[in-house]
Amino acid sequence: MQEKENNDGIVFKPIFKVVLLIFTSFIIFGALAIIFYGPRQTQVDITEIDPELLENGVHVRTGLIEADGLQTVITNCTTCHSSKLIIQNRMGEEQWNATIRWMQKTQGLWPLGENQKVIVDYLTKNYPVLEKGRRPPLTDIDWYPLEGK
Template structure:
């Protein structure tokens, strides 16, 4: 009976330790629990701060679907990698496939459609030019 009791104490201790360290575990090794834990480094704000159409915390264009991008893309890379790029829907999809095939991105499931909608609508192709005009010049006295 003593052995039997020890068994339960062991199991109980294990569960307690697991419970205590679970948040650290999932944060430290997102890859380890990728399939079970949805990584959301940003809290869902009820009223996000938006200036000139940009959601301040993420730097993303504030439009339908921005939160999905904010949540899904930031566990590996910064959102600057999103906002500095431009592509068609097919181009963004290709990008996602590349990340899935080579960089360890998970299957986005039903979120993929809305994410592609957001990206292609807000970060669609730029105007073609063999050489653009020089822009954003800060004038000064030489």
């Protein structure tokens, strides 16, 4: 290989120039990639700032209704499962107690002691059984005939 000398007397081999060019390219393209595709500052999740934030009568982080016993439910129930599991179930006192007994027997739920009454009272008040039935009949409808083939 031929060696070339620059004005300062430093000797550069052509392979060194190629390596230097590749290294410089990695630095430049890496910096550009970070600038254009790097981490973006996203909108801050308000629950990260205040995990106990209540808004319009609802606990923001869990979606549970604000009422007596809310913190007891959060502490004892959302430790193991999502609050959505609570919200989607609507039961009476007997059914909530049976569900708690089932969780204690099969899912490893600890004895709740006095907290069980607080939890069940909260759940029956805020997530009671919904009365289901037929929808009301349709009224004031502008019917029109369908034309056949």
